[in-house]
Amino acid sequence: MPADARTERLGRNLAAVESRLEAACRAAGRERSDLVLIAVTKTFPADDVRRLAALGVHDFGENRDQEAAPKAAALRDVALGWHFVGQLQTNKCRSVASYADAVHSVDRLRLVEVLGRAAEQAGRTVDVFVQVSLDDDQARGGATSEELPALADAVAGASGIRLVGVMAVAPVAADAERAFERLATIAARLRVDHPDAVSISAGMSGDLEAAIAAGATHVRIGTALLGDRAPVVR
Numbered sequence: 731m732p733a734d735a736r737t738e739r740l741g742r743n744l745a746a747v748e749s750r751l752e753a754a755c756r757a758a759g760r761e762r763s764d765l766v767l768i769a770v771t772k773t774f775p776a777d778d779v780r781r782l783a784a785l786g787v788h789d790f791g792e793n794r795d796q797e798a799a800p801k802a803a804a805l806r807d808v809a810l811g812w813h814f815v816g817q818l819q820t821n822k823c824r825s826v827a828s829y830a831d832a833v834h835s836v837d838r839l840r841l842v843e844v845l846g847r848a849a850e851q852a853g854r855t856v857d858v859f860v861q862v863s864l865d866d867d868q869a870r871g872g873a874t875s876e877e878l879p880a881l882a883d884a885v886a887g888a889s890g891i892r893l894v895g896v897m898a899v900a901p902v903a904a905d906a907e908r909a910f911e912r913l914a915t916i917a918a919r920l921r922v923d924h925p926d927a928v929s930i931s932a933g934m935s936g937d938l939e940a941a942i943a944a945g946a947t948h949v950r951i952g953t954a955l956l957g958d959r960a961p962v963v964r
């Protein structure tokens with residue numbers, strides 16, 4: 731990838747994001763190395779992934795299989811971690827399990843069964859974050875706190891997938907700090923039964939500081955790294 735103007739732009743954005751991450755870690759008494767930065771590249775081309783990879787980013791997030799599958803295929807020559815962060819349909823599990831290293835959006839029992847089987851058939855182990863709804867309004871996905879224990883037990887008991895923690899998106903209208911504190915409480919409760927499920931996927935461009943303060947281990951950053959997205963035509 732030539733050092734073009736786009737690479738320079740991405741490099742500046744990455745430096746700005748890194749300084750926010752470092753400041754947030756410092757404020758929380760945490761280490762930057764405890765945090766995984768996932769660049770959410772949805773709507774941006776595979777070449778941007780290549781540019782960010784050359785700048786040192788290793789983990790990439792996508793939210794639609796139709797877009798993620800060809801992008802991951804185009805980048806097979808680069809060793810990257812692929813994170814599927816969007817709502818997942820059972821008929822996409824086979825495809826997603828073929829390239830995703832982690833799925834952050836498992837929010838119902840039926841998905842556990844289908845994704846686990848697909849991963850097993852692909853001869854892979856896929857990390858699973860159980861997505862929780864922080865306002866118990868499931869419009870944007872996420873299990874309710876009542877559903878979470880059974881869902882987590884199912885993930886932990888399935889082959890092909892591995893329970894690594896929880897994921898959430900802060901509700902639009904909510905105070906992000908309170909929302910992520912609630913997530914931290916849910917995560918702590920989960921670790922009583924599943925001590926290895928230590929990951930917390932939380933924080934986007936607008937609220938990464940609040941997420942890091944509340945213990946996020948994986949931040950999912952799109953706009954602040956890549957710029958504004960064109961509207962998606964579905």
Ligand SMILES: *Cc1c(COP(=O)(O)O)cnc(C)c1O
Binds near residue numbers: 770793933935952954
């Ligand atoms: C798009 C997306 C992000 C990144 O959001 P930005 O606000 O652009 O940083 C994070 N998480 C999920 C689930 C997304 O769909």
